[in-house]
Amino acid sequence: MMLMEEIPKKEEDEVVGESLVMKPMRLELLKLIKDAQQKHGLRHNDYQRYRSYCGRRIARLRKALNFVQIEKKKFVKKDVDGESLKVSEKFLLIPLMDAERAWSYGLQLKFEMQSEPRKKYHMIGRLRKAVEHANFLKELGKESCDARSKLEIEAYSALLSGTLYFETSEWEKAVEAYTSARTLYHNLSLTLDEEESRIYKKKVEEIVPNLRFCAYNIGDDSARKDILSMPRAGRELDELIHQTLQSSKLIDIEWKGRKMTIKHEKVRVFFSREQQFKEELSNISSNEEKISAYESLMIDCKDAIQVLKEDLSQDPQFRNRQTTNTGPVSPSHFLYTYLNYIKHTKVIERNIIMINSMKDVIDGKVSQAEGKKPIKPQDLIRMYENILSNLSELPQLAGLEEDSELKTKIESETLFYKGSRCFYIALSFLGAKKWPEAMALFQRSVTYASKAKQLHSSTDEIRKSATDLILSVERKQFVAHANSILDKEKLTESLDSQSLDKTLPLIERLDHYYDDPSLTSGHPNLINFPPEYQSIPCKPLFFDLALDHVTFPSFDSKFGQTGDGSGQKAGWFGGWLGGWGGSKK
Known part of the structure; x- marks a missing residue:
C-alpha cells in the first residue's frame, strides 16, 4: 500500500455463498511513515511542520473518502470501523496519521519545554493520545491486515508506548515496550530481502540507545560502558546520559588557582559531561564519530556560555570590563572566561582530528570516500587558519591577559x-x-x-x-x-628544436635567433633585393572627360528672354542708367 492522495479502485471482493470475504490488506507502515517524515520536516527535526502535514493529510483523506466529521456546520464524530475498511483500505491511514500527529506534537512540546517546563504535562498528554491511536490501529488491523502488516502495526504501537514510558521515567515498562519493538523489527528484517530490510535494521539501531539507557536507570551497571561506547542518538539522550552518570553534583570548580561556584544547571551539566568526555572519546575509534562527539560537546558549551552571559549582562562590573578591558574580574566572569577557553580549545582539538583525517587521504593512506568532494591542500589551509584564529583569541580573554605561561605556550603552537x-x-x-x-x-x-x-x-x-x-x-x-x-x-630544448627556414633573410626572422655564419661572410642574407613587388591601393582620381559630351537643358524660358536674342548689351553704366532713368514697357 502506497502513500497516495487518490483513492485506489475498490478491489473486487470474492463472494462465497452470501458472505463477503475481504482480501487481507498490506500496510507497509514503517516505510510509509519514514517517507512522509523525511519529506515533511523531520529531516531537520521540524516537528511542527510534520504535525501540520499530518493534519492536512487527515483532512484530505476524510474528504476523499467522504468521511468528513462536519455536517451542516456541526461536528459529528466518525470513527473508522470494520465496515469502513470494506469500502476502502485507505481508512487505515486515518488512525495512523492521528497517531503521527499526536506523536509529533508531543516531541515539538519536548523541544519547547526547555524554556517552559509546564509544557511537559501537555507533551505527556499528546504522547498518551498517540499510543491510544496506535492501539486503535492495532485493533483494526487484527481482522483486516495480512501477517506482515500486523507485525508492523504491533511494533509501531510498542515503540510509541516505549516513548511514552521513557518520558514519564517508567523505565521497566519502557524496557519491555522497546524490547518488543526491537524484536519485531529485527524479525521483520530477517524475512525480507537486503534492500527492504535496511530500513528495519536502521530502526533497530535507533531503539538500542534508549533501551540501554532505560536498563541503566533500572540498575544495570553493565549498561554504563555500553552507553559510553555506542554512537549518540541525539542531543537529548546525550544530556540525559551525562545527567544520570554524574552521581555527585558539581558545585565548585577550580581553574588557574581560582575557585568558582556553579549556580546554573546547564553549566553544571556541561562541566559534568566535560569531565566524562575523555573517557567517552577513548571508546570511539572512527574520526567521524569523534568529530560528531566534539560538535555535540561544543553545542552544550555554547548553551552554557549563553546562559552565563545572560546572567552577567545585569552586572555593571562585567559590562565595564567588556568595554574597557580593565578592572577586576569577578568569579562569575572568570567562569565565563573558562567556558570560552574550553570552547576555543575544543575547536582546535576537533580541527586537528579533521586535519589528520584529511592528511591520511592526501597521503594515500586512506581512500577517498565515494560521492564526496576530493580533498585538496586548500582545505587544510582553512583548518590551520581557523586554529590560528582561535589561538589568537585565548590571550585576550578576561583574566588571562597577564598569564605569561599561557602566552609562551600559545607562541610555540602559533609558530x-x-x-x-x-x-x-x-x-x-x-x-x-x-x-x-x-x-x-x-x-x-x-x-x-x-x-x-x-x-x-x-x-x-x-x-x-x-x-x-x-x-x-x-x-x-x-x-x-x-x-x-x-x-x-x-x-x-623547445627553443632549440624550433624549425626555422634558414633561407629567409634576416629582416624576416628578427624574432628568432640562431647562429647564421652567412652574416659574417661577404654576402650576408639581410634583405630581399631587389624587393618583391607588392600590391598597393590606387589613389582615387577624377578624370573630367565626359563633361564635353554632356548636353544640358536650356534655361532661357526660366530667365524670360526673347527668342530672337537681338538686344544690345549694355555696359555697367548703361545698365544702371537705363534701369534708373528708363521707362517701363
Missing part, C-alpha cells in the same frame, strides 16, 4: 601551525607548477618550525611535530627544485 599553513600553501603552488613561489614558502615553513622547536616552552609533542614537518618540507623542496630545473631544460 608550528603557521609553519604547517605555509607548507600546505606551498603544496597548492606546487600543484599549480609555480616552483619559485613554492620553494620560497617551503623555506618560510622551515623557519617557523625551527623557531617552534627552539622555544623552551614548546612541548615534546610540538617539537616532534615540528621535526616531522621539517622532514616533509625537505622532501617537497627537492621535488620543487628538480621540477624547476626540468622546466628550464624543457624550455631550452
Whole structure:
C-alpha cells in the first residue's frame, strides 16, 4: 500500500455463498511513515511542520473518502470501523496519521519545554493520545491486515508506548515496550530481502540507545560502558546520559588557582559531561564519530556560555570590563572566561582530528570516500587558519591577559601551525607548477618550525611535530627544485628544436635567433633585393572627360528672354542708367 492522495479502485471482493470475504490488506507502515517524515520536516527535526502535514493529510483523506466529521456546520464524530475498511483500505491511514500527529506534537512540546517546563504535562498528554491511536490501529488491523502488516502495526504501537514510558521515567515498562519493538523489527528484517530490510535494521539501531539507557536507570551497571561506547542518538539522550552518570553534583570548580561556584544547571551539566568526555572519546575509534562527539560537546558549551552571559549582562562590573578591558574580574566572569577557553580549545582539538583525517587521504593512506568532494591542500589551509584564529583569541580573554605561561605556550603552537599553513600553501603552488613561489614558502615553513622547536616552552609533542614537518618540507623542496630545473631544460630544448627556414633573410626572422655564419661572410642574407613587388591601393582620381559630351537643358524660358536674342548689351553704366532713368514697357 502506497502513500497516495487518490483513492485506489475498490478491489473486487470474492463472494462465497452470501458472505463477503475481504482480501487481507498490506500496510507497509514503517516505510510509509519514514517517507512522509523525511519529506515533511523531520529531516531537520521540524516537528511542527510534520504535525501540520499530518493534519492536512487527515483532512484530505476524510474528504476523499467522504468521511468528513462536519455536517451542516456541526461536528459529528466518525470513527473508522470494520465496515469502513470494506469500502476502502485507505481508512487505515486515518488512525495512523492521528497517531503521527499526536506523536509529533508531543516531541515539538519536548523541544519547547526547555524554556517552559509546564509544557511537559501537555507533551505527556499528546504522547498518551498517540499510543491510544496506535492501539486503535492495532485493533483494526487484527481482522483486516495480512501477517506482515500486523507485525508492523504491533511494533509501531510498542515503540510509541516505549516513548511514552521513557518520558514519564517508567523505565521497566519502557524496557519491555522497546524490547518488543526491537524484536519485531529485527524479525521483520530477517524475512525480507537486503534492500527492504535496511530500513528495519536502521530502526533497530535507533531503539538500542534508549533501551540501554532505560536498563541503566533500572540498575544495570553493565549498561554504563555500553552507553559510553555506542554512537549518540541525539542531543537529548546525550544530556540525559551525562545527567544520570554524574552521581555527585558539581558545585565548585577550580581553574588557574581560582575557585568558582556553579549556580546554573546547564553549566553544571556541561562541566559534568566535560569531565566524562575523555573517557567517552577513548571508546570511539572512527574520526567521524569523534568529530560528531566534539560538535555535540561544543553545542552544550555554547548553551552554557549563553546562559552565563545572560546572567552577567545585569552586572555593571562585567559590562565595564567588556568595554574597557580593565578592572577586576569577578568569579562569575572568570567562569565565563573558562567556558570560552574550553570552547576555543575544543575547536582546535576537533580541527586537528579533521586535519589528520584529511592528511591520511592526501597521503594515500586512506581512500577517498565515494560521492564526496576530493580533498585538496586548500582545505587544510582553512583548518590551520581557523586554529590560528582561535589561538589568537585565548590571550585576550578576561583574566588571562597577564598569564605569561599561557602566552609562551600559545607562541610555540602559533609558530608550528603557521609553519604547517605555509607548507600546505606551498603544496597548492606546487600543484599549480609555480616552483619559485613554492620553494620560497617551503623555506618560510622551515623557519617557523625551527623557531617552534627552539622555544623552551614548546612541548615534546610540538617539537616532534615540528621535526616531522621539517622532514616533509625537505622532501617537497627537492621535488620543487628538480621540477624547476626540468622546466628550464624543457624550455631550452623547445627553443632549440624550433624549425626555422634558414633561407629567409634576416629582416624576416628578427624574432628568432640562431647562429647564421652567412652574416659574417661577404654576402650576408639581410634583405630581399631587389624587393618583391607588392600590391598597393590606387589613389582615387577624377578624370573630367565626359563633361564635353554632356548636353544640358536650356534655361532661357526660366530667365524670360526673347527668342530672337537681338538686344544690345549694355555696359555697367548703361545698365544702371537705363534701369534708373528708363521707362517701363
